[in-house]
Amino acid sequence: xxxxxxxxxxxxxxxxxxxxxxxxxxxxxxxxxxxxxxxxxxxxxxxxxxxxxxxxxxxxxxxxxxxxxxxxxxxxxxxxxxxxxxxxxxxxxxxxxxxxxxxxxxxxx
Amino acid sequence: xxxxxxxxxxxxxxxxxxxxxxxxxxxxxxxxxxxxxxxxxxxxxxxxxxxxxxxxxxxxxxxxxxxxxxxxxxxxxxxxxxxxxxxxxxxxxxxxxxxxxxxxxxxxxxxxxxxx
Numbered sequence: 001x002x003x004x005x006x007x008x009x010x011x012x013x014x015x016x017x018x019x020x021x022x023x024x025x026x027x028x029x030x031x032x033x034x035x036x037x038x039x040x041x042x043x044x045x046x047x048x049x050x051x052x053x054x055x056x057x058x059x060x061x062x063x064x065x066x067x068x069x070x071x072x073x074x075x076x077x078x079x080x081x082x083x084x085x086x087x088x089x090x091x092x093x094x095x096x097x098x099x100x101x102x103x104x105x106x107x108x109x
Numbered sequence: 110x111x112x113x114x115x116x117x118x119x120x121x122x123x124x125x126x127x128x129x130x131x132x133x134x135x136x137x138x139x140x141x142x143x144x145x146x147x148x149x150x151x152x153x154x155x156x157x158x159x160x161x162x163x164x165x166x167x168x169x170x171x172x173x174x175x176x177x178x179x180x181x182x183x184x185x186x187x188x189x190x191x192x193x194x195x196x197x198x199x200x201x202x203x204x205x206x207x208x209x210x211x212x213x214x215x216x217x218x219x220x221x222x223x224x225x
Binding site: 031033041043045048087091096098099101102 | 142150152153154157165200211213214216218
């Protein structure tokens with residue numbers, strides 16, 4: 001995806017914590033989303049940041065720094081079902097999403 | 110609500126044939142988006158509608174692709190003639206204007222298109 005940079009793959013162990021980083025271009029920024037996509041399924045909404053700081057939602061948290069064009073998704077107490085692709089998405093311009101190519105996370109037992 | 114409904118789930122066709130993908134957005138949503146997903150390029154926005162009107166079709170690859178939204182509950186994406194490079198998963202998503210910036214999109218299950 002244009003303008004969005006995130007790692008292609010990550011591996012972590014069940015019960016651990018993993019941080020998935022994302023950088024984006026800051027011009028025309030409206031907000032930053034994270035979506036989860038299991039193989040063969042549709043993307044589903046995880047989190048949204050428009051202001052700097054940390055948004056916590058259960059085991060998942062998302063952080064944003066607008067000045068640095070940087071976000072991360074933090075997953076705690078990893079479970080096997082967290083194995084999926086995590087898509088960093090920039091809302092840029094009215095209602096347009098720009099998707100990263102996603103980070104494929106493998107959770108090992 | 111049943112969510113965004115797409116049909117068919119899978120489509121296999123031969124090069125040169127016409128393909129029509131269908132989408133029913135979530136009731137009450139006034140934005141509808143068509144995306145294409147491939148391994149190489151990830152998710153790409155093709156076109157989106159607001160209140161049944163196409164707003165931005167700059168992502169439509171070429172004239173072989175066309176999209177319509179005749180009413181608030183139905184949209185089609187047509188490829189004519191289809192080519193092998195069109196093989197991908199096509200997603201439809203819908204959303205409503207929650208506020209001027211936050212715009213969560215809800216995705217359908219997708220149509221996996223294979224053009225032989």
